[in-house]
Amino acid sequence: MMREEVTIFDFNKTSNRKQWDLVNDEVMGGISMGLLQIDDDGNGVFSGHVSLENNGGFCLIKHDINRISVEKYSSFVIKLKGDGKKYAFRCKSGEHQRHTYSYSFKTTKDWQTI
Template sequence: MKLHIILTFFLFFFYSADLVIDFGKSNGKNKDWILISDNIMGGVSKSKLEYLDDSFLLTGNISLDNYGGFSSIKTKYENFDLTDYKGVKIRFKSSKQKFAFTLEESKNWTLPNFKGEFNSTKENTWEIITIYFKDFKEYQIGEPTGNKLKTSSLKNIVRLGIITTDKKEGPFTIEVDYIEFF
């Protein structure tokens, strides 16, 4: 009987725990996320991804030349079932710029994806933002469709990411400590 109670408690704790993606050299996540910028479609923005001891640092210069204007960091393709979560918390700092946390449901980049936008309110100061999945909006090739993220889509996520959304030329920076699904 005691084993049954302990096992039940363990399973409840395991399945109800928040999912945390902790960044930095010390956490061995360097190979799990990749830099993707507008260069993949002819843009000329410059970006650099660096893993620090406890975070990642994405910096660069956005250019709107050749229909460019973004830089991002994304996971490799995997299967993420986020149906047990209501949203995401991100601990980050930036230079008062706009970003979005992205969820992709397909490997085909022309199909819709979902973005939960956030921005820094303080200059280069650690902040924790909360974005609820109910507030994520659907985009197709960078343009809003007017739709929201459906709960059923959370079961089929194949890629996570963070992308610049200012669509302004100039330097940008974002440092991220962790991403936590709650």
Template sequence: MVLFHSLNNSNLSQWQVLNDVVMGGHSQANFGVNNQGFAEFSGHVSLENNGGFSSVKYPLSPIDITNFNKLVIKIKGDSNRYQLRLKTNKLDAHSYITYFETSGLWQELEFLFADFYPTYRGRRLELPNFPGEQMEELGFMIANKKAQDFKLEIAQIRIL
């Protein structure tokens, strides 16, 4: 099941950028369509004023995912490390995350739902891993504890 596809005129207005400015930081990010027609999450992570992250999230209508076991993303990164983040309920304070490395080339990466673990503000929680029953939000974050420019192109997100 395809959740997002850049080239099918997906509505990018639903995506929301969230930077460390909510905590006093100075990171900046944009999310939009690039010249090739792909969704692009790009900007600069700043460590000033205890900053250090930038993220973008995509709210979904609650999706029953009990018959699916993995999330597949087709992305092109910039050789940086990113988090892929899920929420069972968009009102939850915590997210379920996993990390992935980008190569500078187009990649199709698969992630088992069972491998996403719960975190809150960068700390792992003592809760079970992602239950794999419902998903209401997904997103990407860059938070590598260093100041850096970043660019992540997103072609497609689907579940299998």
């Protein structure tokens, strides 16, 4: 049986970084700073500095997508190159849903499929 796949977001040279929202711990008094850029190859590059000062400690990027029916899907696939640190992928079933589904993973400095 062939698995059906759908691409939710694919960074490329014409991607608009403004389609993504940055949220730093400054929303609760922290001083961490995240940044999203599109590099010359069209890859989305998320970088920054996470600080634990002032009870902070996070930077995130988020992308709101149109609601899609997920009954025929069983997983998400993320293709990325990291920096050796731990990250989390989170999703939720509705804009106003308080809880998220979360998956933590460690990155490498090579391209990975998570």
